[in-house]
Amino acid sequence: xxxATSDRAALQATADNGLKIVVVGGFGVGKTTMVxxxxxxxxxxxxxxxxxxxEAVDDLDGVRSKSSTTVAFDFGRITLDARSVLYLFxxxxxxxxxxxxxxxxxxxxxAVVLVDTRRxxxxxxxxxxxxxxxxxxxxxxxxxxGPLHTEQQIREALDLSPDVPLVECDARDRSxxxxxxxxxxxxxxxxxxxxxxxxxxALTNGQGAAAMTPERTP
Numbered sequence: 001x002x003x004a005t006s007d008r009a010a011l012q013a014t015a016d017n018g019l020k021i022v023v024v025g026g027f028g029v030g031k032t033t034m035v036x037x038x039x040x041x042x043x044x045x046x047x048x049x050x051x052x053x054x055e056a057v058d059d060l061d062g063v064r065s066k067s068s069t070t071v072a073f074d075f076g077r078i079t080l081d082a083r084s085v086l087y088l089f090x091x092x093x094x095x096x097x098x099x100x101x102x103x104x105x106x107x108x109x110x111a112v113v114l115v116d117t118r119r120x121x122x123x124x125x126x127x128x129x130x131x132x133x134x135x136x137x138x139x140x141x142x143x144x145x146g147p148l149h150t151e152q153q154i155r156e157a158l159d160l161s162p163d164v165p166l167v168e169c170d171a172r173d174r175s176x177x178x179x180x181x182x183x184x185x186x187x188x189x190x191x192x193x194x195x196x197x198x199x200x201x202a203l204t205n206g207q208g209a210a211a212m213t214p215e216r217t218p
Contacts, residue, residue, distance in 0.1 A: 017084040021184065022104050023074075024091045024130070025114035026122025030142040030171035031090040032074050034114060038177040039076025039088060073104060078181075086181070091126075101129055110188045111137040112180055114171065118146035120157045127158060138165040138187050140180045 023031045035043050074090030091104050105111075111130055115123040123139075130137045139160060149157075151166055160166065165187050170176045 020087050020108050022089045022108050022111045024126040029114045029116045034171040034177045035074040035076040035088050035090040037174045041077050043076040105133050110184050113137050113139045116144050117141050117149050138184045140167050140169045143170045
């Protein structure tokens with residue numbers, strides 16, 4: 001388990017606003033890699049070597065070359081400004097660790113669903129749990145050199161709503177992973193603006209209806 005702290009950048013004393021984002025997806029889609037590539041500190045990884053005993057439990061179809069796996073979560077950090085810090089949590093992908101997800105989703109602003117287009121069905125559980133919790137999310141297709149799919153094919157396969165952003169990425173590349181996170185933040189901002197407009201509209205309509213309602217005399 002990697003939890004070394006020798007090269008961690010110090011957190012500014014003025015930082016008092018912690019924002020939480022989770023990276024979820026199926027087994028071996030690159031969640032640990034994404035957190036590693038974009039974190040400004042050396043990430044905390046709870047990776048352990050995979051053994052033969054695990055082969056009877058985990059579905060290794062498509063990830064036979066994988067030699068280690070996350071058994072709790074990954075953790076990274078990005079400083080946004082003097083007061084705001086983004087905390088990244090990578091969720092384990094194996095089914096036997098899914099019970100941890102509900103706790104990781106607690107207090108989360110939004111999520112990145114990382115997918116391998118060769119194994120799209122592995123992303124169903126992540127999307128289902130996020131929708132169950134009402135957590136906003138985007139979908140990022142990690143490049144494993146598999147067969148190309150059109151955006152429409154991926155949306156149909158995952159039954160994605162048209163308003164859920166879908167992007168391509170290379171989780172190994174820092175700039176690509178940053179683009180994914182920026183897309184999520186922009187999506188969260190757009191949802192926040194839409195909710196505010198909806199609330200203002202409801203308030204205005206309510207006041208208008210009240211003004212049109214005749215007063216009742218006792």
